[in-house]
Amino acid sequence: MVLPAISSAIMITTFFAIATGFIFKDVLEYQVDYWYANRQTQDRIHYQTPSGTLAYLLMTVFLTLFMGECLSVFKIGLLFASGIAVLVVIPTAVLIWVQLGSMLTLLVSGGSAAIDIDAFEPAPPQKS
Numbered sequence: 001m002v003l004p005a006i007s008s009a010i011m012i013t014t015f016f017a018i019a020t021g022f023i024f025k026d027v028l029e030y031q032v033d034y035w036y037a038n039r040q041t042q043d044r045i046h047y048q049t050p051s052g053t054l055a056y057l058l059m060t061v062f063l064t065l066f067m068g069e070c071l072s073v074f075k076i077g078l079l080f081a082s083g084i085a086v087l088v089v090i091p092t093a094v095l096i097w098v099q100l101g102s103m104l105t106l107l108v109s110g111g112s113a114a115i116d117i118d119a120f121e122p123a124p125p126q127k128s
Helices: 005-037 050-072 078-110
Strands: none
Touching: 005 050, 005 078, 050 078
């Protein structure tokens, strides 16, 4: 059975998006572990390493291609589908990258409890 070209492209970009996502996760875990072992000498987590940045950029590119290919299945045109993919994926990826820096700063300043959303308890209402 021969798959159509678009199905093959979707599977290939999915594979590479997942693979580069795992690479980015491993680089990030290594940087956090390295910081944890050297907390006295290192004041922050260096997540913007060349390997981490490259893995994140490649993941973003493959996700953009994946989304464009998936949207083109609906016969809206490859150019229009690619434009929608770029408009959705790129700003989201930039936001996640910026927020990752904020989360790692919180991790450094307050430990893992600072980023544990399950431990958050709102303050009781004040009486007026």
